[in-house]
Amino acid sequence: MKTVNYKNIFNEDIEVEYDENAPCRICGLPVEHASMGGTDVCPWCDCGKYRDGTDQTFMEIVYKNNRLRKKAKEIYEKRKSLDEQHSVTKIFYKIKRGS
Numbered sequence: 001m002k003t004v005n006y007k008n009i010f011n012e013d014i015e016v017e018y019d020e021n022a023p024c025r026i027c028g029l030p031v032e033h034a035s036m037g038g039t040d041v042c043p044w045c046d047c048g049k050y051r052d053g054t055d056q057t058f059m060e061i062v063y064k065n066n067r068l069r070k071k072a073k074e075i076y077e078k079r080k081s082l083d084e085q086h087s088v089t090k091i092f093y094k095i096k097r098g099s
């Protein structure tokens, strides 16, 4: 486990512990280091690069973004149906990702 410092929305320092061997949610390789994108996106994917330093192409980035958007929608729908079944608060739906 490693730790990284981020600022929260109130500009306060927060320390986050993460598993450096957990898979990056974009490339699937171990994240190794946290990035500005968070502890589940490796620094290479965060910068649009492969680990050999080459750039990811525009279409590869579009494909990944579409895939992530589709996955996020699936999670949202699953969560929504679970919440309807269990009448859990709907506040989670107000959290939006930057486009």
Ligand SMILES: [Zn+2]
Pocket: 024, 025, 026, 027, 028, 029, 041, 042, 043, 044, 045, 046
């Ligand atoms: Zn990655």
